[in-house]
Amino acid sequence: MSQETYLSHLLDEDINLKGLFEILSPENNLVLADDMMLSDSKGTILRVSETYEHNFGFAHGSIVGKSAFDLEADGTFQPCITAEVIRQRKKVVTTQTINHTHKNVMTVGIPLCDGSGELKYVVCFNTVSLEQINTIQRNYQHLQDSLQQYSQEIAELRTRATSTSLVFKSNSMQRLWTLMQNTANTKANILITGETGVGKSAIAKAIHKMSNRADGPFIEVNCAVLHENLIESELFGYEKGAFTGASSTGKIGKIELANHGTLFLDEIGELPLHIQSKLLQLIQEKTIERLSGNRRISLDFRLIVATNRNLEEEVQRGLFRSDLFYRLNVIRIHIPPLRSRKEDIFPLAHQFLARFSREYGKNLTFSPRFLAFLEQYDWPGNVRQLENLIERLVITVQDPIIDTTALPVEYTGDAVPPAELLAQRGSLAERMDAYEGEIIRDTYRRCGTTVAVARELGISQATAARKVAKYVSGKGGERRSS
Structure with a gap:
């Protein structure tokens, strides 16, 4: 039997049930249980549902006939909603404590009046317990907070991912990308390894753009091209008058320029041993001293290094400091050669074609035969070789379709041995x-x-x-x- 039918059966026909039924309507979003108590206008309890008695520990019929005011006075209900409705002559919605069971419940008390507006009955419904409400609210707030956090993180990752030039499809690069995401916002040093031309610089830039240092500088230093006599001043900077030919105002080094950003040292294996020692000190202390300087400068930067050399072997040969190697090798990111991830060749080739076509004002496509060649070729120079070949062909090809007939001789096997x-x-x-x-x-x-x-x-x-x-x-x- 529905609550509406039950009340109609209990109450006189002249009782105005409109207010009650409005409260019971779904539009009010009340989570109503079957707990219900009916009293007359004086507060005498007339009926109590069995679920009410069961849920709140009353013996069957034990409170029927009792006064709501007496139950309030002896502390059975605090407050007694029925008594409050009679006192205020209006609907009351508040928390009610049933002391002998120590339950807190949200209770709705409704005055039922006759045609002349005189109070006839009071009906009370207990909704879910306050503890349940609090738990639901806490869980809901936790979910809302988590959802907002995840949404922000996803939005940031999407923005940063689209701002990078990385293109890949292979499973090996997918795993590498996951590692980059998991480590981008850490402070751990990263060592990127791989053959020449695999894209170590591109990976380093992507990590920077994905990190919380993305708004800071990204300073890239190719250690292989630094002159041995000037490498220390280039990296660490110098004060005025440090050496003959030095700037009269001094110079900020590359490391200092990376403050609050990312320092990327490419070809780290080319550093001479005395510079390796200073780099180790920099990693440990995060301070530098310019040449001819007399003060330590504190720095905050993320260090990423890269090499195509086997540093473990270099350590064994005494060409690379073991303590520096272990400091750098906190997170290892190894980029596979292009020949071992053939799935990435087509996406990369199309990306390069689109970029160079825009740059040189061309509108070109690849022939199926040319795509087959790209997939079969071994690419000893990796991604850089593919990029340079596509740029060369975009510049030189006159037809709208790039075919194998346009390949340079070193790719066709016709080069002179x-x-x-x-x-x-x-x-x-x-x-x-x-x-x-x-x-x-x-x-x-x-x-x-x-x-x-x-x-x-x-x-x-x-x-x-x-x-x-x-x-x-x-x-x-x-x-x-x-």
Whole structure:
């Protein structure tokens, strides 16, 4: 039997039930139980539902016939809502304590009047307990707070992710991306490893943009191109008069410029040992002292380093400090070579095509045959090689479709091998020059830096730089970036 039918059965027909039924309507959003108590206008309890008695520990019929005012006086109800309704002659909604069970419940008391407006009955409904309400409110607030926090984090991640140039589809890069997300807002040092051209610099920039330091500076230093005699002043800065030729006003070093942002040291393995020692001190103390300076400068920056060398082997050979290596190797991010993640080739190629087409005012597409070539090629120079090839083709191709017929000879297998170079006509000097050029181009394509070329060929870095400038840069060599 519904509450409305039950009340109609209990009450005289001349009672105005309109106010009661409005309170019971779903629009009021009241969570009503079946707990109900009916009293007359004097406060005498006429009826009590069985659920009311059961839920609040009253024996069946034990309070029927008693006065609500007496139950209030002896502390059974505090306050007694029935008594309050009679006193105020209006609906009362408040918390009521049933002392013998120590339950707090939200109770609605409603005056029922006859046609002349005289109070006839009072009906009380108990809704959910106050403890339940408080628990629901706490849980709801917790969910709201969590939802707001997650929404903000998702919005920030989406914004930062779209602001980076990273494009990938492979599972290995998906896992790497998850690691980047989980560590972006930490202070831990990050060591990025991978072959030349895999995109170490792009990963470092993405981590910076995803972090809470995104609004701060991102200072990138390629340790391989710093002159050995100037590397300390470039990194740590100097005061005026520090050395001959120094600026009269002094200079802020790259490390200091990274304050409140991210410092990215690329090719960290190229640092000489005495600079490694100073870098270790910087990591431990987060302070620097400029050359010829006499004060320590406190800094706050996130350190990310990268290398294509095996630092563990360098440590064993005594070329890299073990204590510095362990300081840097807190979080290791290894970028797989492009040949081991073929799924990323097409997305990268299309990204480069779109960028360079905009830059050079072209409208080009790839042929299916060219896409098949991209997927089958081994890419020893990784992402950088792919990027440079696409830029080269966008510049040189005249047709709207890029096909394999436009590929440079070094990609088609028609390049002249070194053995045939020796058999060409010309003087010994000309033939030796051609052979040397082939060696330099091949070594630089694999090693990527003049320092690495010098180390592999057993020549000085200065000599390697001159020969790379002659045979690579002077003949359309590839641009270098990590």
